[in-house]
Amino acid sequence: xxxxxxxxxxxxxxxxxxxxxxxxxxxxxxxxxxxxxxxxxxxxxxxxxxxxxxxxxxxxxxxxxxxxxxxxxxxxxxxxxxxxxxxxxxxxxxxxxxxxxxxxxxxxxxxxxxxxxxxxxxxxxxxxxxxxxxxxxxxxxx
Amino acid sequence: xxxxxxxxxxxxxxxxxxxxxxxxxxxxxxxxxxxxxxxxxxxxxxxxxxxxxxxxxxxxxxxxxxxxxxxxxxxxxxxxxxxxxxxxxxxxxxxxxxxxxxxxxxxxxxxxxxxxxxxxxxxxxxxxxxxxxxxxxxxxxx
DNA sequence: TCAACAGTTTAGAATAAATATAATCTATTA
DNA sequence: TAATAGATTATATTTATTCTAAACTGTTGA
Ligand SMILES: [Mn+2]
Ligand SMILES: [Mn+2]
Ligand SMILES: [Zn+2]
Ligand SMILES: [Zn+2]
Numbered sequence: 001x002x003x004x005x006x007x008x009x010x011x012x013x014x015x016x017x018x019x020x021x022x023x024x025x026x027x028x029x030x031x032x033x034x035x036x037x038x039x040x041x042x043x044x045x046x047x048x049x050x051x052x053x054x055x056x057x058x059x060x061x062x063x064x065x066x067x068x069x070x071x072x073x074x075x076x077x078x079x080x081x082x083x084x085x086x087x088x089x090x091x092x093x094x095x096x097x098x099x100x101x102x103x104x105x106x107x108x109x110x111x112x113x114x115x116x117x118x119x120x121x122x123x124x125x126x127x128x129x130x131x132x133x134x135x136x137x138x139x140x141x142x
Numbered sequence: 143x144x145x146x147x148x149x150x151x152x153x154x155x156x157x158x159x160x161x162x163x164x165x166x167x168x169x170x171x172x173x174x175x176x177x178x179x180x181x182x183x184x185x186x187x188x189x190x191x192x193x194x195x196x197x198x199x200x201x202x203x204x205x206x207x208x209x210x211x212x213x214x215x216x217x218x219x220x221x222x223x224x225x226x227x228x229x230x231x232x233x234x235x236x237x238x239x240x241x242x243x244x245x246x247x248x249x250x251x252x253x254x255x256x257x258x259x260x261x262x263x264x265x266x267x268x269x270x271x272x273x274x275x276x277x278x279x280x281x282x283x284x
Numbered sequence: 285t286c287a288a289c290a291g292t293t294t295a296g297a298a299t300a301a302a303t304a305t306a307a308t309c310t311a312t313t314a
Numbered sequence: 315t316a317a318t319a320g321a322t323t324a325t326a327t328t329t330a331t332t333c334t335a336a337a338c339t340g341t342t343g344a
Contacts, residue, residue, distance in 0.1 A: 017311055019321060040301080056323050072275060077219050077273065081331075082301070095262060104288070110260040114272055118252040130256055130272050131219060137266035142227035161292065182330080198294045203331070224301075224330065268318055 003031055014070045021055045025063050031072065035075065035088035037103040040064065043085075076103060077129070093130040106132070145173055156212045163197045167205050171215065177230035179218065179245040182206065185227075218245060219271070227270070235272040 008018040016022060028046050038046075040060060046054050064085060067073045068123035076084040078096060084103060093106040114128050149168035150160040158164060170188050180188075182202060189197050206227060209215045220225040221236060226245060235253050237246040256270050 017179055017320065019311075021322070045162055054323095058303085058324085059322055064319080082281055094264075095267075097262075097265065098268070104262065105258075106258060106260055110258060112254075112257045114253060114256060114274075115254045116235075116248060116272075120239075120246065120276055122279055123237075123239065123276040125237075126240070126275045126277050128274045129268060130258070130270060132256075132270045134262055134265040134266045135268050137264055159291065162338075163293070196294095200295085200332080201293055204292085 004028065005095075016066060016070075020053055021059050022063055024053050024055060025060070025067075029067070029087050032087070035086065035105070036083055037086050039082050040083055041082070055130055078103075078131070091127070093132070095132050095134050098133050106130070145169065158208060158212075163201050164205055166192075166195050166197060167202070167209075170228050171209070171243050175228070177228065177247070179226055179228050181226055182192070183224075217271070220245075233269070237274050237276050240275050241251055248272070253279050 007023050011018040046093050092108050093111050095104040149165050155158040215227050218228050234250050235248040
Protein backbone atom coordinates (compact mmCIF):
# COMPACT_ATOMS: atom_id res chain seq x y z
CA UNK A 1 0.00 0.00 0.00
CA UNK A 2 2.13 2.84 -1.23
CA UNK A 3 -0.89 5.08 -0.81
CA UNK A 4 -1.35 4.58 2.90
CA UNK A 5 0.94 7.51 3.78
CA UNK A 6 -1.07 9.74 1.51
CA UNK A 7 -4.27 8.79 3.30
CA UNK A 8 -2.66 9.27 6.69
CA UNK A 9 -1.83 12.79 5.59
CA UNK A 10 -5.28 13.39 4.23
CA UNK A 11 -6.91 12.22 7.43
CA UNK A 12 -4.55 14.21 9.66
CA UNK A 13 -5.10 17.36 7.66
CA UNK A 14 -8.83 16.86 8.13
CA UNK A 15 -8.52 16.52 11.86
CA UNK A 16 -9.34 12.83 11.70
CA UNK A 17 -7.10 10.32 13.37
CA UNK A 18 -5.64 7.90 10.86
CA UNK A 19 -6.93 4.65 12.25
CA UNK A 20 -6.56 1.28 10.53
CA UNK A 21 -10.25 1.32 9.76
CA UNK A 22 -10.28 4.76 8.17
CA UNK A 23 -7.19 4.03 6.09
CA UNK A 24 -8.81 0.85 4.84
CA UNK A 25 -11.95 2.76 3.87
CA UNK A 26 -9.82 5.37 2.12
CA UNK A 27 -8.14 2.64 0.12
CA UNK A 28 -11.43 1.19 -1.00
CA UNK A 29 -12.88 4.56 -1.90
CA UNK A 30 -9.92 6.43 -3.33
CA UNK A 31 -7.51 3.80 -4.72
CA UNK A 32 -10.06 2.98 -7.41
CA UNK A 33 -9.04 4.08 -10.89
CA UNK A 34 -12.39 5.67 -11.49
CA UNK A 35 -14.84 7.34 -9.18
CA UNK A 36 -17.88 5.25 -8.42
CA UNK A 37 -21.22 5.08 -6.64
CA UNK A 38 -21.96 2.87 -3.70
CA UNK A 39 -24.35 2.05 -0.90
CA UNK A 40 -23.23 1.36 2.66
CA UNK A 41 -24.08 -2.29 2.18
CA UNK A 42 -21.87 -2.51 -0.91
CA UNK A 43 -19.02 -0.74 0.84
CA UNK A 44 -19.19 -3.16 3.75
CA UNK A 45 -19.09 -6.07 1.32
CA UNK A 46 -16.02 -4.74 -0.46
CA UNK A 47 -14.21 -4.30 2.84
CA UNK A 48 -15.18 -7.79 3.97
CA UNK A 49 -13.87 -9.30 0.74
CA UNK A 50 -10.49 -7.64 1.08
CA UNK A 51 -10.68 -8.86 4.65
CA UNK A 52 -7.31 -8.06 6.15
CA UNK A 53 -9.12 -6.05 8.79
CA UNK A 54 -12.56 -6.06 10.31
CA UNK A 55 -14.58 -2.87 10.36
CA UNK A 56 -17.85 -2.63 12.21
CA UNK A 57 -20.97 -1.32 10.56
CA UNK A 58 -21.13 1.64 12.93
CA UNK A 59 -17.62 2.67 11.92
CA UNK A 60 -18.49 2.46 8.25
CA UNK A 61 -21.44 4.77 8.84
CA UNK A 62 -19.40 7.13 11.02
CA UNK A 63 -16.57 7.30 8.52
CA UNK A 64 -18.81 7.82 5.52
CA UNK A 65 -20.51 10.68 7.34
CA UNK A 66 -17.18 12.15 8.39
CA UNK A 67 -15.95 11.99 4.80
CA UNK A 68 -19.14 13.66 3.62
CA UNK A 69 -18.68 16.50 6.09
CA UNK A 70 -15.15 16.90 4.75
CA UNK A 71 -16.39 16.86 1.17
CA UNK A 72 -14.54 13.70 0.13
CA UNK A 73 -17.73 12.01 -0.99
CA UNK A 74 -21.29 13.10 -1.54
CA UNK A 75 -24.78 11.70 -1.24
CA UNK A 76 -27.01 11.32 -4.29
CA UNK A 77 -30.74 11.78 -3.80
CA UNK A 78 -32.81 8.90 -5.15
CA UNK A 79 -36.24 7.63 -4.30
CA UNK A 80 -34.70 4.61 -2.68
CA UNK A 81 -34.92 3.23 0.79
CA UNK A 82 -31.18 3.41 0.84
CA UNK A 83 -28.61 6.18 0.44
CA UNK A 84 -26.31 6.26 -2.53
CA UNK A 85 -22.89 7.84 -2.24
CA UNK A 86 -20.50 9.13 -4.88
CA UNK A 87 -16.72 9.42 -4.81
CA UNK A 88 -17.00 11.95 -7.61
CA UNK A 89 -17.42 15.22 -5.75
CA UNK A 90 -17.23 17.50 -8.76
CA UNK A 91 -20.42 19.12 -9.95
CA UNK A 92 -22.11 16.65 -12.27
CA UNK A 93 -25.39 14.98 -13.09
CA UNK A 94 -26.74 11.44 -13.29
CA UNK A 95 -28.60 8.89 -15.25
CA UNK A 96 -30.40 6.44 -13.00
CA UNK A 97 -31.01 3.08 -14.61
CA UNK A 98 -34.32 2.03 -13.12
CA UNK A 99 -33.91 -1.57 -14.20
CA UNK A 100 -30.45 -2.15 -12.80
CA UNK A 101 -30.68 0.38 -9.96
CA UNK A 102 -27.39 1.88 -11.04
CA UNK A 103 -26.20 5.46 -11.25
CA UNK A 104 -24.19 6.65 -14.25
CA UNK A 105 -22.34 9.96 -14.25
CA UNK A 106 -23.12 12.69 -16.74
CA UNK A 107 -20.26 15.16 -16.90
CA UNK A 108 -21.15 18.77 -16.40
CA UNK A 109 -20.00 19.47 -19.94
CA UNK A 110 -22.59 17.07 -21.26
CA UNK A 111 -25.47 19.13 -19.90
CA UNK A 112 -26.07 22.73 -20.89
CA UNK A 113 -26.20 25.00 -17.86
CA UNK A 114 -29.63 24.64 -16.27
CA UNK A 115 -31.29 28.03 -16.42
CA UNK A 116 -33.91 28.53 -13.70
CA UNK A 117 -35.86 31.72 -14.27
CA UNK A 118 -37.67 31.67 -10.98
CA UNK A 119 -36.19 32.85 -7.67
CA UNK A 120 -37.29 32.59 -4.05
CA UNK A 121 -36.95 35.80 -2.00
CA UNK A 122 -34.28 35.55 0.68
CA UNK A 123 -32.97 32.28 -0.69
CA UNK A 124 -30.08 31.44 -2.94
CA UNK A 125 -29.35 28.33 -4.94
CA UNK A 126 -26.65 26.15 -3.45
CA UNK A 127 -26.65 23.36 -6.03
CA UNK A 128 -28.52 22.18 -9.08
CA UNK A 129 -28.73 18.50 -9.89
CA UNK A 130 -30.28 16.76 -12.84
CA UNK A 131 -31.42 13.16 -12.62
CA UNK A 132 -32.49 11.49 -15.85
CA UNK A 133 -34.21 8.17 -15.34
CA UNK A 134 -33.50 5.68 -18.08
CA UNK A 135 -35.02 2.37 -19.12
CA UNK A 136 -34.40 -0.16 -21.88
CA UNK A 137 -35.17 1.17 -25.32
CA UNK A 138 -37.17 -1.64 -26.91
CA UNK A 139 -37.70 0.10 -30.20
CA UNK A 140 -40.08 -2.60 -31.33
CA UNK A 141 -43.38 -0.78 -31.60
CA UNK A 142 -46.09 -3.06 -32.92
CA UNK B 143 -69.11 16.35 0.16
CA UNK B 144 -70.18 17.32 -3.32
CA UNK B 145 -66.96 15.82 -4.60
CA UNK B 146 -67.41 12.36 -3.16
CA UNK B 147 -69.26 11.11 -6.23
CA UNK B 148 -66.48 12.33 -8.43
CA UNK B 149 -63.95 10.37 -6.39
CA UNK B 150 -66.13 7.29 -6.40
CA UNK B 151 -66.10 7.50 -10.18
CA UNK B 152 -62.39 8.07 -10.30
CA UNK B 153 -61.72 5.07 -8.08
CA UNK B 154 -64.14 2.82 -9.96
CA UNK B 155 -62.63 3.75 -13.28
CA UNK B 156 -59.24 2.85 -11.84
CA UNK B 157 -60.38 -0.56 -10.73
CA UNK B 158 -60.21 0.44 -7.08
CA UNK B 159 -63.18 -0.09 -4.84
CA UNK B 160 -64.44 3.21 -3.49
CA UNK B 161 -64.12 2.58 0.20
CA UNK B 162 -64.70 5.22 2.89
CA UNK B 163 -60.97 5.32 3.52
CA UNK B 164 -59.97 5.86 -0.09
CA UNK B 165 -62.60 8.53 -0.59
CA UNK B 166 -61.32 10.35 2.48
CA UNK B 167 -57.76 10.22 1.19
CA UNK B 168 -58.95 11.51 -2.18
CA UNK B 169 -60.62 14.44 -0.46
CA UNK B 170 -57.47 15.34 1.40
CA UNK B 171 -55.27 15.02 -1.67
CA UNK B 172 -57.49 16.36 -4.44
CA UNK B 173 -59.97 18.81 -2.84
CA UNK B 174 -57.06 21.14 -2.08
CA UNK B 175 -57.06 24.31 -4.15
CA UNK B 176 -53.43 23.88 -5.02
CA UNK B 177 -51.30 20.83 -5.52
CA UNK B 178 -48.92 20.16 -2.66
CA UNK B 179 -46.13 17.98 -1.35
CA UNK B 180 -46.45 15.65 1.61
CA UNK B 181 -44.91 12.83 3.56
CA UNK B 182 -46.91 9.86 4.81
CA UNK B 183 -46.63 11.20 8.33
CA UNK B 184 -48.09 14.55 7.31
CA UNK B 185 -50.92 12.89 5.38
CA UNK B 186 -51.82 10.79 8.41
CA UNK B 187 -51.89 13.90 10.56
CA UNK B 188 -54.21 15.74 8.17
CA UNK B 189 -56.60 12.80 8.12
CA UNK B 190 -56.56 12.55 11.90
CA UNK B 191 -57.36 16.23 12.27
CA UNK B 192 -60.39 16.01 9.99
CA UNK B 193 -61.22 12.92 12.01
CA UNK B 194 -64.66 11.86 10.85
CA UNK B 195 -63.15 8.51 9.98
CA UNK B 196 -60.18 6.51 11.13
CA UNK B 197 -57.68 5.26 8.60
CA UNK B 198 -54.91 2.89 9.58
CA UNK B 199 -51.32 3.56 8.67
CA UNK B 200 -51.16 0.44 6.50
CA UNK B 201 -54.13 1.70 4.49
CA UNK B 202 -52.53 5.09 3.99
CA UNK B 203 -49.41 3.41 2.62
CA UNK B 204 -51.43 1.01 0.47
CA UNK B 205 -53.58 3.79 -0.95
CA UNK B 206 -50.67 6.11 -1.64
CA UNK B 207 -48.94 3.29 -3.51
CA UNK B 208 -52.12 2.46 -5.42
CA UNK B 209 -52.52 6.12 -6.40
CA UNK B 210 -48.91 6.23 -7.53
CA UNK B 211 -49.42 3.19 -9.73
CA UNK B 212 -52.41 4.95 -11.24
CA UNK B 213 -50.42 8.13 -11.76
CA UNK B 214 -52.53 10.32 -9.45
CA UNK B 215 -49.53 11.30 -7.38
CA UNK B 216 -45.81 10.92 -7.76
CA UNK B 217 -42.77 10.44 -5.57
CA UNK B 218 -40.02 13.07 -5.42
CA UNK B 219 -36.45 11.84 -4.96
CA UNK B 220 -34.78 13.40 -1.93
CA UNK B 221 -32.24 12.30 0.65
CA UNK B 222 -34.24 9.31 1.44
CA UNK B 223 -35.00 8.46 4.99
CA UNK B 224 -38.51 9.46 4.10
CA UNK B 225 -40.48 9.62 0.87
CA UNK B 226 -41.95 12.86 -0.38
CA UNK B 227 -45.03 12.74 -2.57
CA UNK B 228 -46.50 15.31 -4.93
CA UNK B 229 -50.10 15.79 -6.03
CA UNK B 230 -48.77 17.73 -9.02
CA UNK B 231 -48.20 15.00 -11.59
CA UNK B 232 -47.31 17.29 -14.48
CA UNK B 233 -43.71 17.43 -15.55
CA UNK B 234 -42.02 20.01 -13.37
CA UNK B 235 -38.97 20.67 -11.22
CA UNK B 236 -38.25 21.59 -7.60
CA UNK B 237 -36.47 23.80 -5.22
CA UNK B 238 -35.67 22.01 -1.99
CA UNK B 239 -35.32 24.33 0.97
CA UNK B 240 -32.68 22.61 3.06
CA UNK B 241 -33.43 24.66 6.14
CA UNK B 242 -37.18 24.11 6.22
CA UNK B 243 -37.14 20.71 4.51
CA UNK B 244 -39.79 21.91 2.10
CA UNK B 245 -40.27 21.35 -1.61
CA UNK B 246 -41.31 24.22 -3.87
CA UNK B 247 -42.51 23.66 -7.43
CA UNK B 248 -40.72 25.15 -10.39
CA UNK B 249 -42.99 25.15 -13.41
CA UNK B 250 -41.62 23.54 -16.51
CA UNK B 251 -41.80 26.92 -18.26
CA UNK B 252 -39.42 28.35 -15.68
CA UNK B 253 -36.62 26.00 -16.67
CA UNK B 254 -35.18 25.86 -20.15
CA UNK B 255 -35.36 22.37 -21.59
CA UNK B 256 -32.50 20.35 -20.11
CA UNK B 257 -30.28 19.29 -22.97
CA UNK B 258 -28.30 16.12 -22.23
CA UNK B 259 -25.74 15.46 -24.94
CA UNK B 260 -24.77 12.04 -23.74
CA UNK B 261 -26.71 8.85 -24.45
CA UNK B 262 -26.51 5.29 -23.12
CA UNK B 263 -26.72 2.55 -25.78
CA UNK B 264 -29.92 0.52 -25.54
CA UNK B 265 -31.46 2.94 -23.07
CA UNK B 266 -33.88 5.80 -23.44
CA UNK B 267 -34.69 8.65 -21.11
CA UNK B 268 -38.00 8.30 -19.32
CA UNK B 269 -37.90 11.51 -17.28
CA UNK B 270 -35.61 14.38 -16.41
CA UNK B 271 -35.89 16.11 -13.07
CA UNK B 272 -34.03 19.10 -11.73
CA UNK B 273 -33.62 19.66 -8.01
CA UNK B 274 -32.14 22.98 -6.93
CA UNK B 275 -31.20 23.08 -3.28
CA UNK B 276 -31.69 26.47 -1.70
CA UNK B 277 -30.57 28.08 1.55
CA UNK B 278 -30.95 31.47 3.19
CA UNK B 279 -29.16 34.23 1.33
CA UNK B 280 -27.33 36.11 4.08
CA UNK B 281 -25.72 38.61 1.78
CA UNK B 282 -23.50 39.88 4.60
CA UNK B 283 -19.99 38.99 3.50
CA UNK B 284 -17.42 40.28 5.94
C1' DT C 285 -82.72 -8.44 -2.22
C1' DC C 286 -79.05 -10.79 -0.42
C1' DA C 287 -75.52 -14.52 -0.10
C1' DA C 288 -71.08 -15.30 -1.54
C1' DC C 289 -66.76 -13.80 -2.49
C1' DA C 290 -62.94 -11.01 -3.85
C1' DG C 291 -60.89 -7.19 -2.45
C1' DT C 292 -59.91 -4.09 1.59
C1' DT C 293 -58.83 -2.64 6.14
C1' DT C 294 -56.73 -3.26 10.36
C1' DA C 295 -53.69 -4.07 14.54
C1' DG C 296 -49.82 -5.64 15.34
C1' DA C 297 -45.54 -8.03 14.04
C1' DA C 298 -41.57 -8.03 11.09
C1' DT C 299 -37.88 -5.89 8.45
C1' DA C 300 -34.10 -3.07 7.37
C1' DA C 301 -31.52 1.29 7.23
C1' DA C 302 -29.66 4.27 10.16
C1' DT C 303 -28.38 6.13 14.69
C1' DA C 304 -27.35 6.02 19.69
C1' DT C 305 -25.08 4.01 23.73
C1' DA C 306 -21.56 2.98 26.60
C1' DA C 307 -17.75 0.03 27.35
C1' DT C 308 -13.31 -0.83 25.42
C1' DC C 309 -9.47 0.41 22.70
C1' DT C 310 -5.86 3.40 20.43
C1' DA C 311 -3.37 7.40 18.36
C1' DT C 312 -1.27 11.31 20.11
C1' DT C 313 1.70 14.00 22.72
C1' DA C 314 4.07 15.60 26.68
C1' DT D 315 5.50 5.63 28.59
C1' DA D 316 1.20 7.69 30.84
C1' DA D 317 -2.70 10.33 30.33
C1' DT D 318 -6.38 11.41 27.57
C1' DA D 319 -9.20 12.73 23.70
C1' DG D 320 -11.00 10.56 20.21
C1' DA D 321 -12.34 6.13 17.81
C1' DT D 322 -14.22 1.51 17.49
C1' DT D 323 -17.26 -1.97 18.65
C1' DA D 324 -21.21 -4.93 19.98
C1' DT D 325 -25.44 -4.14 21.00
C1' DA D 326 -29.72 -1.76 21.57
C1' DT D 327 -32.83 1.60 19.69
C1' DT D 328 -35.31 4.30 16.41
C1' DT D 329 -37.98 4.97 12.48
C1' DA D 330 -39.97 4.34 7.88
C1' DT D 331 -41.96 0.90 5.56
C1' DT D 332 -43.87 -3.67 4.56
C1' DC D 333 -46.00 -8.01 5.89
C1' DT D 334 -49.54 -11.02 8.03
C1' DA D 335 -53.66 -12.91 8.83
C1' DA D 336 -58.07 -12.10 10.73
C1' DA D 337 -62.16 -9.27 10.33
C1' DC D 338 -64.80 -6.44 7.32
C1' DT D 339 -67.20 -4.51 3.11
C1' DG D 340 -68.32 -3.34 -1.81
C1' DT D 341 -69.94 -5.81 -5.69
C1' DT D 342 -72.40 -8.97 -8.31
C1' DG D 343 -75.57 -12.20 -10.04
C1' DA D 344 -79.21 -15.35 -8.85
MN1 LIG E 1 -27.43 10.31 6.02
MN1 LIG F 1 -42.21 3.51 -2.00
ZN1 LIG G 1 -21.81 10.50 -9.79
ZN1 LIG H 1 -43.92 19.39 -7.07
